[in-house]
Amino acid sequence: MTTPIEDTLQHYFGFDTLRHGQSEVISRVADGQSAAAIFPTGSGKSLCYQLPALHLPHLTLVISPLLALMQDQLAFLHSKGIAAASIDSTQDRASVQQVMQQARSGELRILMISVERLKNERFRQFISQVPISLLVVDEAHCISEWGHNFRPDYLKLPRYRHELNIPQVLLLTATATEQVVTDMSEKFAIPRDAITITGFYRPNLTLCVQPCQDADKTAQLENILQQAPHSPTIVYVTLQKTAEDVASTLQRAGINAIAYHAGLANDQREFIQSQFMQGQIPCIVATIAFGMGIDKADIRRVIHYDLPKSIENYSQEIGRAGRDGQPSDCITLANTEHVNVLENFIYGDTPDKPSIATVIEQIYQSEQGEWEVMMNRLSRDSHIRLLPLKTLLVYLELEQVIEAQYSYFATYRFKLIDSIKNIIARFNGERRQFVADIFQCSIPAKIWYTLDFERLWQQCHADRRRVIAAIDYFHEQGWIELESKQITDVYRVLHTETPVVEVVERLHQLFLQKERSEIERIQVMLDFFASNNCLSQELARYFSDNHAPQHCGHCSVCSGSVAQLPSAELAPLPHDAIPQWIAPFVEACHQQDITLTNAAISRFLCGLTNPMTTKVKANKMAGFAQLADYPFAQVKQAVREHRAD
Numbered sequence: 001m002t003t004p005i006e007d008t009l010q011h012y013f014g015f016d017t018l019r020h021g022q023s024e025v026i027s028r029v030a031d032g033q034s035a036a037a038i039f040p041t042g043s044g045k046s047l048c049y050q051l052p053a054l055h056l057p058h059l060t061l062v063i064s065p066l067l068a069l070m071q072d073q074l075a076f077l078h079s080k081g082i083a084a085a086s087i088d089s090t091q092d093r094a095s096v097q098q099v100m101q102q103a104r105s106g107e108l109r110i111l112m113i114s115v116e117r118l119k120n121e122r123f124r125q126f127i128s129q130v131p132i133s134l135l136v137v138d139e140a141h142c143i144s145e146w147g148h149n150f151r152p153d154y155l156k157l158p159r160y161r162h163e164l165n166i167p168q169v170l171l172l173t174a175t176a177t178e179q180v181v182t183d184m185s186e187k188f189a190i191p192r193d194a195i196t197i198t199g200f201y202r203p204n205l206t207l208c209v210q211p212c213q214d215a216d217k218t219a220q221l222e223n224i225l226q227q228a229p230h231s232p233t234i235v236y237v238t239l240q241k242t243a244e245d246v247a248s249t250l251q252r253a254g255i256n257a258i259a260y261h262a263g264l265a266n267d268q269r270e271f272i273q274s275q276f277m278q279g280q281i282p283c284i285v286a287t288i289a290f291g292m293g294i295d296k297a298d299i300r301r302v303i304h305y306d307l308p309k310s311i312e313n314y315s316q317e318i319g320r321a322g323r324d325g326q327p328s329d330c331i332t333l334a335n336t337e338h339v340n341v342l343e344n345f346i347y348g349d350t351p352d353k354p355s356i357a358t359v360i361e362q363i364y365q366s367e368q369g370e371w372e373v374m375m376n377r378l379s380r381d382s383h384i385r386l387l388p389l390k391t392l393l394v395y396l397e398l399e400q401v402i403e404a405q406y407s408y409f410a411t412y413r414f415k416l417i418d419s420i421k422n423i424i425a426r427f428n429g430e431r432r433q434f435v436a437d438i439f440q441c442s443i444p445a446k447i448w449y450t451l452d453f454e455r456l457w458q459q460c461h462a463d464r465r466r467v468i469a470a471i472d473y474f475h476e477q478g479w480i481e482l483e484s485k486q487i488t489d490v491y492r493v494l495h496t497e498t499p500v501v502e503v504v505e506r507l508h509q510l511f512l513q514k515e516r517s518e519i520e521r522i523q524v525m526l527d528f529f530a531s532n533n534c535l536s537q538e539l540a541r542y543f544s545d546n547h548a549p550q551h552c553g554h555c556s557v558c559s560g561s562v563a564q565l566p567s568a569e570l571a572p573l574p575h576d577a578i579p580q581w582i583a584p585f586v587e588a589c590h591q592q593d594i595t596l597t598n599a600a601i602s603r604f605l606c607g608l609t610n611p612m613t614t615k616v617k618a619n620k621m622a623g624f625a626q627l628a629d630y631p632f633a634q635v636k637q638a639v640r641e642h643r644a645d
Contacts, residue, residue, distance in 0.1 A: 005030055008054050012080045019044050021198035026051050028194060029134065029170055036140070036171040036185055036195040038543075041319025042295075043198060045172045046073055049136040053109050054082065056133035061166070062112040063157065064138045065149075070112045072295065077110060084110035087117060090266075097476050103130050115142075115153045118160050119407040122484065125469055132166045137188075140171035141312075144183040145391075145514065148175065148312035148521065152390035156404065158187055174319060175312035178544040200315070200540045201548035204322045205330055207535040208556040209563040212333040218246060220333055221305060222253050225283060229255055231300040232276070235285045236317055238306040238338075246305060247285040257283035288313065297324040304332040307342065310521050311528055311542055334529050337568040339522065340631050346518040347599075347632040348608030350511045351384040351392065354595040356504045358382040359392060363402060364496045371402060371491045374410070383594070383612035388511070393491075395507050401498075402491040408464070409484035412451040414442075414471060418479040437462055438470060448483075532562045573630060578642050581605065581623025588616035598643060602636040 002010075005026065009015050018026065021037065022044055028035040029052040039045045053060035064070045070086045077084040085099045085108055102108045104126075117123050135157070141147035143154040161169060169188050176184070185195055212220050225233065237243050240261040247259035258281050260272050275281040277296055285305075302321040308314040314332075322328030359382050363371050379389050396402050420439045427435050437460040442449040451471070456462040475482040524542075531538050535555040540548035551558050585604050589596050594612060603610065604618055607625025618624050627635045 004055065005051065009051060012054065012082060013047070013051070018047075021196050022047055025170070025196050029168065030055050032168060034168045034170065034188065034190050034194060036181070036188075036190050038173055038176050038181060038195065038197040040198070040200045040202065041174040041316050042323040043174075045138075045174065046076075048172065049134065049170050050077065050082070050110070053134065058106075058131040058133040059103060059108060060110045060134045060136060061127070061132050061164075062110060062136040062138060063115050063154075064112050065114065065142060065151065067114075069138070070114075074112065076295070082110065083108050084112070086112040087123070088112075088114065093475075093481070100126055100476070103127075115151065115157065118156070119153070119487065119489075121406065121408045121465075122468060122472055124160075124163075125465065125472065128164060132164060133168070135161050135164075135166045135169045136172065137169065138172050140184050141173040141176045141180050143187055144176075144180040146177070146183055146517070147180045148310045150391070152387070152394045155187070155394050159404075161188075175316050175543070177312075177542065181544070197544065199547050200543045200545040201536055201552070202319075202322070203552070204325055204327050205318060205536075206327065206554045207318070207539070208329060208331045209334050209529045209535070209561075210331060210556070211563045211565055212335055213566050214335060214337050214568070217305060217333050218249050221246070221303065222250065222255065224301075224303065224331060225250065225255050225257075226253075228300070230282050232279065232296060232298055233283045233301040233303065234299060234317075234320060235283065235303045235305050236308065237285060237287060240287060242306065243285045243287055250283065250285070255283060256281060257285055260284050260286040262287065288317070295323070296320075298326070299323070299328065300326075301329045301331065303330075304334075306338070307332070307334060307529075308525070309342070311525050311539070314525065314528075315539060315543070332529060334563060335566040335568075336526060337566070338629075339526065339567075340629055342522055343519055344606045344608060344628070344632045346515055346522075348603055348606070348610065349385060349388045350515045350599070351382070351388055351508075352597045352599055353504050353508050354597065355382045355384045356392065356507050357500055359384070359389075360396075360401070360500050360503050363396070363491075363493055364500065366493055369493050370405075371493050373489050373491070374486060375489065380611045380615070383600075383610055383615075385610050391514075392507065392511075393489075395510055397491075399503070399506070400494050401496070401503065403494055405490045405492050407487055407489045410486035410488045412468070412471065412482065412484050413448045414451075414475070414480040414482045415447050415449070416480055423474060423479050434460075434462065434466075435470065438467060526565065530563050530565050532557060534558050568629075570630060573627070573634060573638055575638055575642070577626070578605070578638055581621075581626050582639070582642075584621045585616065585618055585623060588618070588621075592616060598636055598639045601639045601643075602632060605635050605639070606630070606632055 009018065021039055025035050025037045025048040029048065037045055037048050049060055049062065067088055070088060074084055074086055085102060087096055087099055103111050137157060142149050142151040143157065144150060171184055171188060171190065181195060210220065221235065235246065237246060240263045243259040243261045247257045250257035258272055260269060272281065272284065276284050299321045302318045308317060318330040321330055359378065375386060375389065379386050382389065384392065397404060424432055424436050437456065441452045441455045441459065443452055451467065453464050453467065456467060471480065471482055474480045528538055534551045535557050536552035537548050537550055556563065582601050582604065585601065586596060592615060600612060604613060604624060605627040607628040609619065613619065
């Protein structure tokens with residue numbers, strides 16, 4: 001006799017049995033418990049929430065980091081007749097309202113959103129009224145600072161879960177080291193026995209490292225592809241321009257290849273992806289924009305034309321090969337010629353001490369223990385890029401200097417579809433007066449009205465949340481068209497006793513520690529590609545899988561080829577040119593009253609952008625990116641010597 005879960009598995013998904021690891025996770029979730037699933041790419045993580053979602057009493061809310069990933073999973077769920085939807089930035093008002101109505105009525109089983117959606121107070125107001133059984137965090141390694149793709153907003157998910165009263169959580173990832181697994185499970189209080197880790201070794205994948213000078217890469221790639229020109233293949237590159245150039249070269253050689261990257265229009269990307277899935281185009285030359293959520297079972301080759309960003313990225317990208325279990329090749333054309341460029345991007349994300357001080361001084365000067373901040377404006381003021389700025393604010397929360405309270409849109413405006421008189425007439429008693437107050441305290445322009453929350457509170461004691469709930473309702477009913485702009489984050493200021501200079505020093509050290517960790521991650525990857533041990537075993541060991549064979553017998557090392565990675569000889573650093581290159585940049589910053597550090601000047605020479613370089617139009621200056629191929633530390637030392645003269 002089959003169980004209800006087995007019946008659903010057969011009825012909706014057409015499977016008779018579950019894969020290794022799936023059964024344990026699905027049973028736990030269906031029993032109302034939290035769990036974590038660490039499965040390699042292509043091992044069926046998504047089924048771990050899709051199947052139980054059909055048995056849980058209320059909505060399953062899925063946090064997904066990429067729009068393409070959401071759309072692919074939704075297409076799959078719809079093909080199985082499962083009521084699922086997303087709310088995302090591509091939808092118009094009517095589509096969003098329809099999804100919200102389906103969620104509110106209980107018609108939806110699964111709702112997918114990005115983590116940023118939870119910062120929207122209008123969305124939180126809506127979702128707080130919808131009973132939720134399960135929170136699913138896809139790509140859950142994003143919550144860990146030690147993960148390869150740390151996203152500060154993920155750190156707020158445990159608090160959102162508490163606020164929304166969600167009884168259980170499921171964490172999913174394909175790329176988590178032991179440190180990351182511990183970190184993310186502790187943040188959600190998931191016990192160790194609720195974490196399921198399946199093996200990372202896949203016997204059908206042949207890992208091959210082919211040492212290759214940059215100048216020879218395209219010829220070597222052509223040679224590989226010509227051996228089986230019709231085999232489904234993904235060629236990964238770092239830059240959009242490289243994707244275009246390589247695809248054009250392959251086409252001239254008679255190979256049916258096409259470029260895919262984030263710079264293409266949405267419909268163009270969808271068409272290319274569709275052609276690849278149907279076998280019309282055998283070879284895609286792509287940046288990492290391609291692949292998330294791609295479930296083409298017969299990809300025979302994944303080729304890294306450029307080095308991946310980390311072992312985690314490498315594992316994720318080769319995981320798209322051979323999902324049908326048939327032999328597939330994962331080939332890396334490896335050298336160390338552009339390692340400096342890879343590393344320099346990491347240095348570009350470390351904020352200078354004066355920039356950190358700007359943020360802390362703003363906090364310390366805030367009145368009444370509350371600090372309101374618009375991230376884009378603070379990024380410009382402090383000269384810190386948005387991602388490291390978000391990380392800085394998370395560090396300040398961990399230091400208990402501030403505590404995140406909520407986010408709201410600074411400006412709400414609406415235009416009338418129905419008349420004010422008709423809208424007010426639909427309500428009675430106190431509600432009618434409340435609605436009349438909203439319109440009375442809205443500032444009219446030619447077409448749009450702007451809500452004046454301050455006036456509403458002073459004259460009518462109208463609570464902001466109640467006002468937003470009301471105008472959202474008017475919007476849903478089609479009586480008004482509503483717009484909200486300028487998201488503002490509100491923090492409570494906890495401690496301002498520690499001198500600014502001490503806090504700056506401590507936080508700067510945290511960023512330096514993170515910088516060293518990221519640089520080490522690149523070095524670990526290079527060591528992996530040049531390893532004289534079995535590559536399959538080394539990869540599995542990195543992800544704490546101790547069950548892989550010591551010798552797979554089919555990787556390039558087991559076949560007798562240990563890679564010696566070629567490197568490029570750089571010309572001596574042109575010290576004499578540095579003063580001439582940096583002079584316009586230094587002068588422009590001086591005119592803007594910007595405090596310049598040696599690191600800031602080094603970033604300019606290495607071509608690393610941030611709000612400071614944008615403000616002074618540094619990319620138009622002759623010295624910008626002149627030393628992009630040189631190690632950042634070497635450039636910084638040269639700048640230090642020049643400025644000391």
